[in-house]
Amino acid sequence: MNLIVKRKSKQALRDYKKVQIQLENLETSVRDRCKKEFTDLMTEMMDVSSDLMGSGIPVLDYRKYSERIFFPGHRDSPLRRDLDVPACRRATVEQGLVQLSNLLNSKLFLTKFIHTLEAQRTFSPRDRAYVASLLTVALHGKLEYFTDILKTLLSHLVEQYTTKNPKLMLRRTESVVEKLLTNWMSICLYTFLRDTAGEAFYMLFRAIKHQVDKGPVDAVSGKAKYTLNDNRLLREDVEYRTLSQTVPTKVLDCDTITQVKEKIVEQTLKGTSYSQRPSADSVHLEWRAGMAGHLILSDQDLTSVVQGSWKRLNTLQHYKVPDGATVTLVSRQSKQIHHDSHDYIPGETYKPKYFKENRVKQWHLVKAGEEAELPKHRRGSLRDKERERAKAIPEIYLTRLLSVKGTLQKFVDDLFTVILSTSQPVPLAVKYFFDLLDDQAAQHNITDPETIHIWKTNSLPLRFWINILKNPQFIFDVQASDNVDAVLSVIAQTFMDSCTIADHKLGRDSPINKLLYARDIPRYKQMVERYYSDIRQTIPVSDQEMNSSLAELSRVSYGHLPINHLVALHELYKYINKYYDQIITALEEDSTAQKMQLGYRLQQIAAAVENKVTDL
Template identity: 45%
Template sequence: MVKGVGSCFQRLISCCHGKGEDGCCERNEWRHGRNGHLILADEDMTTKPEGSGWRRLNTLEHYGVKDSALMALVPRPHDHHTLNNANCSTKCNNCAGYGTMGSPVSHCGDVEATSMEPNVYHLVKLVDHDSPCRGIERTHKAIPEIFLTRLLSTKGTVQKFVDDFFKTILTPNETLPPAVKWLFDFFDEAARRHGIVDPEVVLSWKSNSLPLRFWVNFIKNPDFILDVYKNPTVDSCLSVIAQTFMDACSTTEHRLGKDSPSNKLLFAKDMPHFKAMVRSFYQSIRNLPPVTDQDMAAHLHHLSLAHLGQLDSKPALQELFHSYVTRYYGQIIEYLEVDPECRSLHLAHKLDNVMCTINGEPTSMC
């Protein structure tokens, strides 16, 4: 008995439902009334071809099957396919039908095919990332109503996860690294020192240093940190979430209309809330106790001890020195000799000694 299958979203799988006494495959038969028996297949004489050579697989709606219909599995006749038991089993083992909407499906039904034809689809002409036809241009606008409904339902499914994620990364607590507080205070002090009164400038500094540089990269590329596979479909979905987070950190108000991208319209109602979360995050960090230079140095020293042996600091130091210090050595020495605090610490002389040591020269000659 089949229940709840009157929808056009129910796809027919016409092979590998089971095996009869001879070991070969069975297929679906719709039994309607006393003498009404009809074999259901993905493709048969009733399949309607479309333009440009496309063919849509048969659905239960195509056959007019209603809810609570009586279905049965009947053996596939040998003379129809001229296949022996071994060949039939081999063919059925090669069936690779997909159960998701719009995904490519195999041709193991009543129509024989040695490989999946690119011009056959279920509901929409969508090429899955694992499909042999993934090089074909996607026609996502084949049925806009279906995609709109799917988009809204998907958004509703992931909404709580997106909200929880934003709340987690935009809530300062005891796990917040001291470097974040120290850096944000540095930006505030730099704005006061240079007379920058526009709060949007400081907000842009902070956004580009942490949320947009780190979190957006993590959202778009979870495989950088986690051992997960990111297929093109997931990648496009993550890009929408990353773009939403970028818009939340933006200081520009975007006016949306009917011609705006669907990904921006999707979270348009949530954007004021997300923007408020970002600004509240910065304000909460500003209200935290200050992190002194000594506290920052102690924290960095603790990190160095915690990861001792995991990183080879010598090559990293040499790369930093040769790619930056050596290139701008003259300008660095000049600045260290002019700055009063650097002069009091004799930083120019110390850097000169380091340069002599790296070049293999005695420091007494420097």
């Protein structure tokens, strides 16, 4: 048995070394291409830097930032709503919610409330995250108290995990305190992100966008020629030309009309934040085609190519738009469309009924799922071709991934360096919280340095930085395409892998995304180790110093939250109402809570907010 294990281990090691050599050879072969690509990119980024001198980085204000962090995916968040109660009861409800706000100032009540909710089977992970963010809003003006609650709940969490596996603590958002920690870090690090790390991140974002947009991107499948993510790689050699329009904007003749509009808007309004720009749907693309008149171009119209059940999206190539053509954006509202001999309007679409009945499928560069259309006897051969194509990735398409990786390398290094730098003062919150984790470990006799390293990784890189790296729209007024998101996901995963202690054994079956950065991760790991070590050796932050910083942060940041915090309290009350009996029981079973009359106070609140009849 041992011989078999040793033989497999040696084979895995040989495979790993073979993959490493293959990667090194590939990187050498694309190095010259990377230099040219990097030179072109740096020219573009110099223009970006020049633009930023005037307009600055489009950092969101604190209100929008906090809303996106606290309530991701919630279009109608409590930060935007008004209190939704009948006018006749509004005064009474508001009075009850003010009483609830005061009751939340009782540490005993708040911890009992949270633990009681978490003990309920129907209290889902989504509920836990939502309640944590509602509490963050409700307590935002009292960050010293918020921090004290966080510390208390964290100590309870440590006690739970010391009896299980302490290395798993803070790994997922399975408790209210874990989302509270994410929010706390986000509040405390907003200034650092805005003033220090933001520029490096924004430059990386723009560099990725430039690299993706300079090659074909399939508008239907979302796959691109230039990417870091092999799942989003366009594995077809699409013929295309770069065109310079009179805007001037560089576009590709294989771009759909919507893609062209987006590129023109991006170029002509680059000094304007994304939220202030017109959407591609709100404008027409007009080609001033000399004697042919002014043509309005569209993704689909009567000229679109239809092949069986497939309908192809129109491109500049489809319309035979030449290099140097005059194309402009025209507002849909202001455009007067005339149907005469000089104004051919392909943009006016007509969809025959059979399009819907036959469920016509759209395609742009590559038809997706063609196998399903083939007779059964031909499907197997297509599967074989797909397998062969997948095997060919390291030899053919991996060079393209490596080229993009090499071109972006400086921007990735710059961002990781600024995040992990101790050459300037580390944010107080990071030092304070890392020391808190060290103290908790000491109190529970946890001496394993690997466990403490994991806690720090799960509390800062995982809970804050990965969240930001994957979601640039959380901090910037930008829109990230699916392809930019896919590239950022690879970079975020690389950062996370760099923060882990375990060595990743790579072989032929390892994900290509991990193979790409296999040679860089050891260097990044050293940066992380040094960062944690340097922080541990700096002078501790006293509670008084931290509280002073938090008080100032409460004063400044809360002033930028033009919210009705009563809405957050009202949303919290809905959970109190749902689990009212359980919460009352928990309070009645605690002698200290009884002396403080916490249950009685909650009954009064219920009477006011819910018009609930109680035995007062």
